[in-house]
Amino acid sequence: MLTNSRLVHQFHDHDRCINAALASAYSLCAEKNARMTAIRESVLRLLWQSHQPLGAYQLQDQLSRLLNKPVAPATIYRAVDFLLGLGLIHRIASLNAFISCPFPNSEHSNLFMICTDCGSVAEVAHNTVNGLLQTICDKANFTLQSQSLELFGQCPQCSSDGEDSSHG
Amino acid sequence: MLTNSRLVHQFHDHDRCINAALASAYSLCAEKNARMTAIRESVLRLLWQSHQPLGAYQLQDQLSRLLNKPVAPATIYRAVDFLLGLGLIHRIASLNAFISCPFPNSEHSNLFMICTDCGSVAEVAHNTVNGLLQTICDKANFTLQSQSLELFGQCPQCSSDGEDSSHG
DNA sequence: ATATGATACGTTATAATATTACATTAATAA
């Protein structure tokens, strides 16, 4: 199992994450002959800087502030489509929001644990889940092509915040 | 495994499905002291009559035609919220649409197989999936409360439509 | 270097989805 749960929920050197992610994004672009423009990089950066998913209009606000000029929705959606296409970010359908992908190079499940208290989202890559879903689809003669798996509940921190503090 | 895949993808006596579903909906309401009003029943009916999920504004059109008078979005969203609350329907987040639930009484996975060709959606209830996801959440100290699992691909019919017709 | 074609961006308008607020009506309970 591969997850960024700890990174999301615990303190760490986040600039390093971002730089590593950007480096990896640039090499992916080189590989695929895709252009990582200034706008696209900024949007990716903004998403990496937030461990919560950001909506298109939040991104619009933030990018607009960053560039000190108005930015239109289309600009955001174009950047986001580009990043989605490369697998550098994901769309969380239930939230109408986007989040950076912690392991863009790995085959993974698009499985997200979404904290309904604090809004944090961790991604989990789990081969067994993929395998099981594939088996289910095979049995049903359904040709599986992609998936969106969203789990809602409380992240470790919010779970422990609400729990009885007496330890057995 | 419990699925309505065959019902969705094959011919059957659909009126019987709908009547059974409505009966079960009414008994659920009785049990929970909830009111199944005319509007709510109509919306549930409309969703049962469609094996494709319907958006709020599609429901608005259809209900408006049915009642021969204008219906506002709020009316639809209220009915839909009520039905969601009882587990009689589901929301498919990736489609911004709603679909009737084929087995409202069972513990199940909210797992959907969505055909990107014809738009049909089948629901699958699978204990192993639930168990596995629960295990994953336990390991991550994530308190799981609900989930939305959406699989995209081709349904049996659309898969076979596209396939080489020579049989070995 | 520069013409060309493809890609990305700017800009405006608008479509599609969803919610809020408040008045009115209907159902239930006292």
Add this chain to the structure above:
DNA sequence: TTATTAATGTAATATTATAACGTATCATAT
């Protein structure tokens, strides 16, 4: 009945997403 709660009608508006079209930038072949 009257009081209370629940449901609906109605209008306005918020939020999310796309379309259309012109302009600028980049890659490359000449």
